[in-house]
Amino acid sequence: MKKSNFIVDFESRNGKYYMLHTGNGNVISVDIDKKILLTDVLKVPITNERVSKRLEELGFLISKQLDEFQVATGKKILSDIKNNYLELIIMPTEKCNFRCVYCYENFEKPEMSEENQNALIEFVKRQLPNHKGLSIGWFGGEPLLAVGVIERLSKAFIDLCKKYKKPYRAGITTNGYLLSRNMFDRLTRLRVTHFQITVDGDKSIHDKQRVMAGGGGTFDTIIQNIKDIRDYSQSKLWTMSLRTNITRNIINNRDAFKRDVILPFSHDHRFYIMLRQMWTNHTEEADAIHCSNALFEEFVEQCDIGYESLYQEYVFSYGSHFTCYAANPNAFVIGSDGTFYKCTCALYDDVNHIGKIDSNGHIDFDENKFSYWIAPKAYNNTECLSCSQYAACVSKGCPYKQKEACNQETLNVLRCYIPQFYHLANDKEDFTDLL
Ligand code: SF4
Ligand code: SF4
Numbered sequence: 149m150k151k152s153n154f155i156v157d158f159e160s161r162n163g164k165y166y167m168l169h170t171g172n173g174n175v176i177s178v179d180i181d182k183k184i185l186l187t188d189v190l191k192v193p194i195t196n197e198r199v200s201k202r203l204e205e206l207g208f209l210i211s212k213q214l215d216e217f218q219v220a221t222g223k224k225i226l227s228d229i230k231n232n233y234l235e236l237i238i239m240p241t242e243k244c245n246f247r248c249v250y251c252y253e254n255f256e257k258p259e260m261s262e263e264n265q266n267a268l269i270e271f272v273k274r275q276l277p278n279h280k281g282l283s284i285g286w287f288g289g290e291p292l293l294a295v296g297v298i299e300r301l302s303k304a305f306i307d308l309c310k311k312y313k314k315p316y317r318a319g320i321t322t323n324g325y326l327l328s329r330n331m332f333d334r335l336t337r338l339r340v341t342h343f344q345i346t347v348d349g350d351k352s353i354h355d356k357q358r359v360m361a362g363g364g365g366t367f368d369t370i371i372q373n374i375k376d377i378r379d380y381s382q383s384k385l386w387t388m389s390l391r392t393n394i395t396r397n398i399i400n401n402r403d404a405f406k407r408d409v410i411l412p413f414s415h416d417h418r419f420y421i422m423l424r425q426m427w428t429n430h431t432e433e434a435d436a437i438h439c440s441n442a443l444f445e446e447f448v449e450q451c452d453i454g455y456e457s458l459y460q461e462y463v464f465s466y467g468s469h470f471t472c473y474a475a476n477p478n479a480f481v482i483g484s485d486g487t488f489y490k491c492t493c494a495l496y497d498d499v500n501h502i503g504k505i506d507s508n509g510h511i512d513f514d515e516n517k518f519s520y521w522i523a524p525k526a527y528n529n530t531e532c533l534s535c536s537q538y539a540a541c542v543s544k545g546c547p548y549k550q551k552e553a554c555n556q557e558t559l560n561v562l563r564c565y566i567p568q569f570y571h572l573a574n575d576k577e578d579f580t581d582l583l
């Protein structure tokens with residue numbers, strides 16, 4: 149037997165050592181003073197048969213002959229074949245009522261025309277019989293500015309799914325400003341069950357970053373909308389991710405952030421907390437507020453988020469769930485003018501313009517561009533083939549940056565959650581008493 153390559157470890161500040169298996173999601177732990185004993189058994193399994201047997205059951209020890217990288221890649225291909233939902237991320241409009249300081253969109257394209265909506269319905273009608281089901285993500289711009297388009301397309305898609313007896317699911321990424329109780333009801337009637345909203349810190353910080361197009365803060369309205377939905381809806385059939393791009397400013401204001409953003413929602417199982425280090429494009433302004441990995445980890449531990457709110461993060465952490473939709477051959481992003489893309493970030497990059505729908509719902513795909521997105525980065529970047537995070541990422545964490553070095557950072561944003569993942573793990577063991 150040999151030690152699996154797919155192990156990410158973490159030492160918590162309260163004296164525990166953890167290991168997460170990025171292939172199967174299992175988590176093991178041990179008191180820090182016995183860490184060496186555990187790592188020794190992983191190196192030389194024969195020294196403790198009882199422990200090595202359990203480590204083998206959990207996947208941390210594997211057969212010497214097994215090529216884990218080959219198997220993980222194969223599993224991803226198999227899951228794309230078996231679970232081949234048609235995944236469409238649709239921009240009903242590219243206009244937005246916000247002007248977030250870091251936004252990369254140009255807000256030029258208006259609401260999707262009726263002609264393009266009809267073409268899209270034709271496209272789905274033609275494609276759906278070849279797929280297991282239909283998954284829709286409403287995106288923008290701000291999608292709720294064109295809720296009429298969402299309504300018309302949702303009804304048509306749901307009818308098609310009924311006709312072909314296929315499952316349907318939908319989620320929305322919205323800035324939350326227009327998400328009143330009435331809007332929430334309207335969307336849930338259209339089978340939207342997952343909501344993602346960005347809240348960039350407490351009011352003093354959020355209102356500087358996520359501002360109205362005409363100027364002015366947005367924090368109070370967004371938080372009030374979310375609280376209204378939390379208190380009004382008794383249903384457990386929806387979930388909401390609250391995403392925050394963590395900066396030094398938020399870290400310096402951590403008490404206000406915890407009080408206003410984390411605590412009101414973190415004990416309601418319908419809410420998931422998603423903290424991410426703010427991405428920096430290395431301008432002086434961005435670098436000044438960008439936080440290091442160490443600062444981020446310390447901050448996350450101090451936020452003390454209940455493990456139930458981290459279920460979504462746990463799922464991301466293993467079994468190829470960290471791969472981006474852009475790498476999925478069954479996933480497409482559709483602009484409001486009918487342009488088909490693969491990635492929601494590189495909207496103005498030619499390699500991302502893979503085709504445009506015609507009025508009959510046909511698309512002449514550019515196969516070279518399409519192939520660029522679905523290829524694993526490992527072909528360009530050999531560091532993937534020694535990476536402990538490979539099983540979660542399959543070297544497709546971000547297929548846009550195909551040739552750039554990754555420094556094995558894909559999962560680092562989730563490492564500090566491993567102690568909470570222990571409670572959510574598919575299987576787990578604390579080895580302290582066995583060593
Ligand atoms: S809400 Fe989204 S689309 Fe609108 S400005 Fe902010 S980041 Fe851009
Ligand atoms: S892209 Fe990065 S995180 Fe993913 S397998 Fe390659 S080196 Fe690892």
Ligand code: SF4
Nearest residue numbers: 472474491493546548
């Ligand atoms: S390909 Fe990369 S940049 Fe594009 S959406 Fe995926 S993670 Fe983001």
